[in-house]
Amino acid sequence: xxxxxxxxxxxxxxxxRISILNCDYTNSMFDYFLxxxxxxxxxxxxxxxISSIKDKNEDGRFTVFLNKSAKHLSLHIVxxxxxxxxxxxxxxxxxxxxxTSYGKLTFGQGTILTVHP
Amino acid sequence: NAGVMQNPRHLVRxxxxxxxxxxxxxKGHSHVYWYRQLPEEGLKFMVYLQKENIIDESGMPKExxxxxxxxxxxxxxxxxxxxxxxxxxxxxxxxxxxxxxxxFGPGTRLTVT
Numbered sequence: 605x606x607x608x609x610x611x612x613x614x615x616x617x618x619x620x621r622i623s624i625l626n627c628d629y630t631n632s633m634f635d636y637f638l639x640x641x642x643x644x645x646x647x648x649x650x651x652x653x654i655s656s657i658k659d660k661n662e663d664g665r666f667t668v669f670l671n672k673s674a675k676h677l678s679l680h681i682v683x684x685x686x687x688x689x690x691x692x693x694x695x696x697x698x699x700x701x702x703x704t705s706y707g708k709l710t711f712g713q714g715t716i717l718t719v720h721p
Numbered sequence: 722n723a724g725v726m727q728n729p730r731h732l733v734r735x736x737x738x739x740x741x742x743x744x745x746x747x748k749g750h751s752h753v754y755w756y757r758q759l760p761e762e763g764l765k766f767m768v769y770l771q772k773e774n775i776i777d778e779s780g781m782p783k784e785x786x787x788x789x790x791x792x793x794x795x796x797x798x799x800x801x802x803x804x805x806x807x808x809x810x811x812x813x814x815x816x817x818x819x820x821x822x823x824x825f826g827p828g829t830r831l832t833v834t
Contacts, residue, residue: 638823645828646827647727647812647827647828648764648812650825652824695765707754707769707776707816707819708769708779709764709766709814709823710766710768711756711764712763713762714763
């Protein structure tokens, strides 16, 4: 039962262009969403998060958009840089009403982003 | 400000042996989470602990796996009688409170031969 899905296994973009990574979820109890970046043989690095009370959050080159009605979120990276090449994971958490689920993160399968110079 | 520490980084065990994975959370963080990543898959939640308490162990196999986070010292994930299917990367994360972003350690790569 894949509650968080990243349907694109990989994405290739040119340096300087926009990278758009997508994520869909099915559990309506999720109300907090996060994006992580992961390099091989390292742990995930937190990038940006968004609460369900917002539809957009921006931090430097990274912007996350949330569409609750569509149960969809996306991460935009502008401009993309070669150092952004990594695996990107979308994750979701249920709020207080999620009972014991509150706190744990449910991850998507990841999208491999390659930024070409 | 040290991040989440995990040791060992690599662990090789023969089938039937025990594996002990350690995690020291970030300073000021009292919430610890363990996740497992199998090859070609995303991270899967295993267990969530607060000091001396297991809050949620819904993702942990019922047999052979146990976790603790004592009042003093690191959190320990223990796998008894390891099998080849336990080979994976095990990540620990910590947060200052429930519901905040979690910060991950570098992981322990367990190989069962």
